[in-house]
Amino acid sequence: MIAVGIDSGSQNTKGVAWEDGRVLARAIRPTAFETNGAAAAVYRTLLAELKKPAAAAVVSTGAGRKSIEFADGEINEIRSAVRGARFAAPGARLIIDLGAEACRVIKLHADGQVDSYEVNDKCASGVGTFIETMARALQVTMEDMGPLSLKSTRIVPMNAQCVVFAESEVVSLIHQKESKEDIACAIHTGVSNRINSMVRRVGIVDGIVLIGGTVLNTGLAKCLRDAFGREAVVPEKAQYISALGAALYAAELAGGKG
Amino acid sequence: MIAHYGFEDGSGVFYITIDTGKCARCEDRGCAGGCPEGLFALEPDDEDIPVAGIREQARNALKAACAACKPLERRPALLPCQKSCGLEAITHSW
Amino acid sequence: MDYWRWTESAWKDPDVPDWRGAMVTAGVDIGSTSTQAVILLDGKLYAYANMRTGSNSPNSALEAMNRAMEGTGLTLEDLRFTVGTGYGRVNVPFAHKSVTEITCHARGANYLYGPTVRTILDMGGQDCKAIGCDAKGAVTSFMMNDKCAAGTGRGMEVIANLLAVPVEEIGPLSLSIDGEPEPVSSVCVIFAKTAATGLMRAGWSKEKVLAAYCLAMAIRVVRLLERNGVEEDFAITGGIAKNSGVVRRIERLLGITALKTDLDTQIAGALGGALIAGDLLRKRQASGKG
Numbered sequence: 001m002i003a004v005g006i007d008s009g010s011q012n013t014k015g016v017a018w019e020d021g022r023v024l025a026r027a028i029r030p031t032a033f034e035t036n037g038a039a040a041a042v043y044r045t046l047l048a049e050l051k052k053p054a055a056a057a058v059v060s061t062g063a064g065r066k067s068i069e070f071a072d073g074e075i076n077e078i079r080s081a082v083r084g085a086r087f088a089a090p091g092a093r094l095i096i097d098l099g100a101e102a103c104r105v106i107k108l109h110a111d112g113q114v115d116s117y118e119v120n121d122k123c124a125s126g127v128g129t130f131i132e133t134m135a136r137a138l139q140v141t142m143e144d145m146g147p148l149s150l151k152s153t154r155i156v157p158m159n160a161q162c163v164v165f166a167e168s169e170v171v172s173l174i175h176q177k178e179s180k181e182d183i184a185c186a187i188h189t190g191v192s193n194r195i196n197s198m199v200r201r202v203g204i205v206d207g208i209v210l211i212g213g214t215v216l217n218t219g220l221a222k223c224l225r226d227a228f229g230r231e232a233v234v235p236e237k238a239q240y241i242s243a244l245g246a247a248l249y250a251a252e253l254a255g256g257k258g
Numbered sequence: 259m260i261a262h263y264g265f266e267d268g269s270g271v272f273y274i275t276i277d278t279g280k281c282a283r284c285e286d287r288g289c290a291g292g293c294p295e296g297l298f299a300l301e302p303d304d305e306d307i308p309v310a311g312i313r314e315q316a317r318n319a320l321k322a323a324c325a326a327c328k329p330l331e332r333r334p335a336l337l338p339c340q341k342s343c344g345l346e347a348i349t350h351s352w
Numbered sequence: 353m354d355y356w357r358w359t360e361s362a363w364k365d366p367d368v369p370d371w372r373g374a375m376v377t378a379g380v381d382i383g384s385t386s387t388q389a390v391i392l393l394d395g396k397l398y399a400y401a402n403m404r405t406g407s408n409s410p411n412s413a414l415e416a417m418n419r420a421m422e423g424t425g426l427t428l429e430d431l432r433f434t435v436g437t438g439y440g441r442v443n444v445p446f447a448h449k450s451v452t453e454i455t456c457h458a459r460g461a462n463y464l465y466g467p468t469v470r471t472i473l474d475m476g477g478q479d480c481k482a483i484g485c486d487a488k489g490a491v492t493s494f495m496m497n498d499k500c501a502a503g504t505g506r507g508m509e510v511i512a513n514l515l516a517v518p519v520e521e522i523g524p525l526s527l528s529i530d531g532e533p534e535p536v537s538s539v540c541v542i543f544a545k546t547a548a549t550g551l552m553r554a555g556w557s558k559e560k561v562l563a564a565y566c567l568a569m570a571i572r573v574v575r576l577l578e579r580n581g582v583e584e585d586f587a588i589t590g591g592i593a594k595n596s597g598v599v600r601r602i603e604r605l606l607g608i609t610a611l612k613t614d615l616d617t618q619i620a621g622a623l624g625g626a627l628i629a630g631d632l633l634r635k636r637q638a639s640g641k642g
Contacts, residue, residue, distance in 0.1 A: 010546075033553055101543065116330050122268035123500070124542035133542070161318060162267070163542045164501035164510060165478065175407075197322035201330050259491055260484070262580060265499035266572075268540035271579075273495065318499035351579075 003254050004046060004055040005246025006039050006071065007080065008064030011100035011128070012213060014240050015042035017050055018247035025049045026240050035064035043070065056254035061246040063102070063121075075249050077242060078106055078117055084245030085209045086112050088235035093207030096195065096224070096232070097242065098214040100128040103195055107202040118198045124163045126194035128214035133163050134187045137170040138180055142217070145184050149219025152185030161190065188223040196227040208232040213239040259303065263312035264320045264351070272321045273351040274312055274339075280347035281309040292342020295323045310347070324350070361616050362401040362419050368393060371426060377633060378420075378431045379456065379625025380413045380447060382440030385477030385505065386591070388622035389416035391426065395630045397463070399424055400619050409443035417446070433633040435625035439478075451628055453621050454483055454494045460624030461587050462489025465611045470583040473573065473602070473610075474620065475592035477505040480573060482580035489624070495580040500540075503572045505591050507541040508598075511565045514545055515558050523596030526562040533560050535568035544568065562597065570601035577606070586610050593617035 002024065007014045009031060017025040027045040031038045043058065060071040061080035068074070081097040081104060092112075097104040102121035109115050120126050124133075135145050156178050160166040166187075173183050208230060215221055215238050225232050235241060264273035274297075284290060290298035290310050297316045300308040316323060327337050340348050374393035381388045383405060390400040401419035405412045413436070417428070428446050436444030437456040444450070461472045462485060472483040479498035485491055501507040512519055533556075538544045544565065551561050588610045592598055594617065603609050 033550055101546075118330070120269045122270075122538070122540060122543070124540050125267065126269075129542055159318075161499060162501045163540075164506050193322060197325040200322075200325035201328065203329055203331070260493035260580075262493070262495035265497050266503075266539075266576065267500035268502070268538065268543065273579075 001056040001251075001254050002050065002052055003247050003250035004043060004058045005080070005243045005248070005250055006042060006058060006060045006062075006068060007240075007243035007246060008035055008039055008060060008062040008068060009099050009213070010063050010102070012239070013038040013042050013062075013064070014243040015039075015046050016240050016243040016247040017046045017055065018244070018251055023244065023247075026237065026243075028239070031064065035067040036069050039064070039068045040070065055250070057250040059246040059250035059253060061242055073249065073253055075246060077102070077104060078114065080242040080245035080249070081211060082106060082108065082112070082114060082245065083248050084241035084243070085211055085235070087244060087248060088211075088241055089209045089233055091207050092209040093205045094199070094202075094209070096199070096208065096210050096215075098128060098195070098210065098212040100132070100213065103127050103198065105195070105198040105202050107205065116202050118201050120198065125161045125166075126191060126198070128212075130163050130166070130191055131187060131214065131217065131220065133167055134170050137167045138174070138183060140180060140184070145188070146216075146218035146220065148181050149184040149188050150222060151181040152179075154179075154182045156182045156186040158186040158190050161194065166190070184219060185223065188217070188220045189227070191220065192223040192227040195224065199228060204228060204230065206230060210234045211238045211241040261311060263317050265318055270321070271351050272324075274320060275349045275351070276310055276312075277347045278303055278309040280345045282345060284308060284310050287344070289343045289345075293339045294327070297323055298339065310343070328352075360401075360403050362399075362422065363616070364399040364423060365397065368398055371398065371424060371430070375630065375633065376426065376430050376432050377626050377629035378417065378434040379622040379627070379629060380417060380434065380436050380444045381438040381453065381456065381619075381621035381625060382409050382413055382436070382443060383438045383476050383621070384479075386618060387412040387416045387438075387440075388616075388619045389413070389420040390619050390622040390626045391420050391424070391431070392626045392630060395627065397615075397623065400616065400622065402616050402618050405440070409440035410445045412440070413444040414446070433629040435629040435632070437621050437625045448629070449632065451625060454481060454491055454496070456621045456624030456628065457481065457589065458483050458485040458491045458624065459489040459627050460620035460622070461485070461589055463623055463627060464589070464613050464615060464617075464620055465585065465587040468585045469587050469611065471577065471581070471586045472620075473577055473586070473588045474590040475504065475573065475588070476590045480504055480576060482577045484581055484583065489627075493580050495576055497576060502539045502541050502544070503569055503576065507544075507569065508565075508592075508595065510541050510545055511548060511562070514548055515552075515561060517558060517562065519595070522562055522566070523594075523598070523600075525559045526566045526597035527600060529557070529559045529563055532567060533564045535571055536564045537568075539568075539572060566595075566597035567601050570598050570605055573598070573602055574605045582606060582608070584608055589617045589620040591618055
């Protein structure tokens with residue numbers, strides 16, 4: 001019995017197909033203002049790969065979760081993130097879910113119940129969009145940002161926090177002949193400090209797990225660890241963790257054993 | 259003067275307000291030293307009397323700088339800065 | 353593309369034939385996007401210039417001052433006392449003193465709009481300030497925001513660029529539609545840009561999207577003003593005073609009409625600086641250090 005979880009993000013829609021305790025397939029495509037269309041396409045891709053006509057149950061999550069017409073149920077982003085992250089990293093106590101337009105910091109009790117959480121989906125300075133916009137200003141791809149940042153040798157201060165002002169600051173840093181490596185690191189450090197302030201509010205504990213599309217950036221992950229002063233794990237396929245969480249709920253909904 | 263230092267962004271409103279009319283002998287009393295992040299500095303007002311303000315470089319980072327003093331749970335009734343001021347000149351918007 | 357930049361301007365009092373014999377003081381306000389220089393004769397406005405800020409603050413200051421002095425015969429040596437203000441205030445090479453922009457703005461607005469002004473809104477390229485002041489133009493309260501681009505000229509620039517609308521046309525276009533749309537819900541400029549793109553795809557006209565953004569901006573600015581306290585009379589300075597789309601909506605939300613002036617509203621800071629320069633000069637002369 002196939003269960004499907006769909007995570008409708010502001011930038012990408014991710015899907016996970018699940019059966020008998022394991023992930024069978026994953027799919028991703030840009031949401032591009034077509035929330036339902038992108039979700040339907042992801043669903044079709046999963047089914048085509050599995051050569052199945054339909055899933056037993058589909059559960060949606062993410063910013064666009066309410067617009068997915070074919071879903072049998074929906075769960076909020078906190079629940080899907082917790083469910084997925086605890087599956088991928090059973091000891092998780094502090095989940096940081098960093099997407100293109102939102103950041104969630106979720107603190108868990110030892111038993112996995114939510115203790116407290118803090119969400120930012122109102123200011124782009126602490127989310128993935130910030131890094132993407134700065135990468136454009138640096139004229140490098142998002143994929144290059146991580147490796148570049150890891151090669152940084154010098155701390156370059158960056159004052160602007162707002163995406164709009166930081167864009168101009170990056171341009172002037174380039175004019176000042178600062179290296180792309182050092183600027184990339186400064187960008188990641190800025191985002192990390194802003195996320196760290198959310199972490200400080202909920203209270204830091206060990207067992208930090210980073211999920212969401214933005215944490216695939218290795219340079220950012222390092223800057224986050226530096227800001228926390230603690231280890232932070234990035235599970236495999238970190239961008240699919242919330243979709244996985246939704247799939248686990250879908251499996252329950254379908255009556256199977258998640 | 260009612261001086262609001264800080265900022266508002268999409269995520270909220272983060273201002274520390276100092277009513278400099280209530281400030282008295284800041285220098286002698288060492289009121290600005292109470293902040294663990296060292297946000298405060300004494301600056302001369304219009305009559306050249308030193309009163310407490312927030313350092314210019316720190317104004318746009320208050321949300322992060324104050325985070326440790328403002329846990330979601332068990333936040334103290336008086337913040338360290340308010341305690342060391344003692345004259346109720348300092349208030350926080352969040 | 354500079355859709356958003358206001359045109360440069362310069363002005364000289366045509367009724368003053370000669371400055372010789374008068375006390376000449378000046379103020380220079382180096383903002384993030386524009387720089388103003390103001391010259392006073394015996395505390396009365398004589399000449400000003402409003403220019404774009406270049407990449408080099410000292411040069412920008414000098415260029416603005418040279419433009420203001422153009423055709424007057426004045427040279428830098430004739431300026432008895434000059435105050436620098438604005439974010440680049442420490443970079444005015446010929447200034448005798450630097451004073452914070454809040455203090456200068458209040459004083460300048462007091463001159464531009466008269467002693468009844470109690471509340472000033474100043475919206476520049478990269479900041480937004482609410483200032484309360486007394487009849488002498490002394491600051492009684494202030495609240496500033498320069499961390500976030502929403503509610504600044506730059507925020508408007510991003511949306512104007514997106515819609516390819518020159519800044520001078522934003523106001524009239526946004527007021528040209530019947531009725532008022534819902535405001536853009538995101539405060540963050542980046543998220544508002546995404547929202548605006550979505551609205552355009554949903555078939556909204558440019559005018560309607562502009563109206564929705566101007567309204568969102570006005571709501572945000574009014575929140576800043578109300579937090580700091582609003583007392584009449586009310587005046588708006590800075591570049592945004594020239595954007596009727598935002599000004600009219602602020603007035604409607606507050607239920608107050610802002611005072612008007614024929615002079616360039618962007619000179620308030622430099623003007624205040626020049627007035628304070630006069631005070632300081634008189635103080636020095638009185639104490640015999642002149």
